[in-house]
Amino acid sequence: MAGTPTWITRIGAFLLMGMVVASASHGQGKPEDAILGAWDDHDQGALIEVFRCGELTCGKIVGLHDPDTDGKPKLDANNPDKDLRSRPIIGLQVLTGFKYGGNNTWTGGSVYSPERGKTYSATLMLVGDRLDVKVSVWPIHKTVEWIRPAKAGEIPKTGGGLRSGKTNCLASMPQGHWIARRNGKIW
Numbered sequence: 523m524a525g526t527p528t529w530i531t532r533i534g535a536f537l538l539m540g541m542v543v544a545s546a547s548h549g550q551g552k553p554e555d556a557i558l559g560a561w562d563d564h565d566q567g568a569l570i571e572v573f574r575c576g577e578l579t580c581g582k583i584v585g586l587h588d589p590d591t592d593g594k595p596k597l598d599a600n601n602p603d604k605d606l607r608s609r610p611i612i613g614l615q616v617l618t619g620f621k622y623g624g625n626n627t628w629t630g631g632s633v634y635s636p637e638r639g640k641t642y643s644a645t646l647m648l649v650g651d652r653l654d655v656k657v658s659v660w661p662i663h664k665t666v667e668w669i670r671p672a673k674a675g676e677i678p679k680t681g682g683g684l685r686s687g688k689t690n691c692l693a694s695m696p697q698g699h700w701i702a703r704r705n706g707k708i709w
């Protein structure tokens with residue numbers, strides 16, 4: 523650029539290089555955020571949204587395959603605390619207090635099972651597009667596999683529109699797009 527002082531050219535080149543480096547690293551994200559978004563617990567018929575709660579990771583139920591019982595929303599009826607039995611399952615926080623420990627593993631948290639009304643200590647391990655939820659009740663350990671909903675019907679990884687419904691979990695998706703296997707049936 524004729525007539526442009528050298529120092530302006532150098533500053534421009536430096537800024538351009540900084541923008542290229544920043545844009546290249548922007549999409550990589552933090553490892554501790556790798557599990558954020560929607561997960562399908564197809565064994566329980568629930569869609570769980572995993573999110574950050576301060577420095578920790580938590581999760582809540584944002585959709586159910588069958589959200590109604592006799593025309594009324596399913597409630598946390600098995601909770602040992604009688605005062606909590608009237609709260610709806612949809613919106614219920616089921617993952618609490620997980621901290622990233624490296625190696626795609628989150629520890630120190632607990633999982634609440636509305637089906638049993640019990641809370642269990644657990645570890646979360648990300649394996650590709652699968653989240654292994656390892657529940658511990660000494661001396662027994664059980665692993666439940668959650669999958670990204672995209673594997674079960676092209677539901678996006680993050681919230682924004684997730685809702686309950688008898689056969690769909692997204693307002694913008696036609697019926698039948700949340701597909702999973704349960705008891706040998708596709709629903």
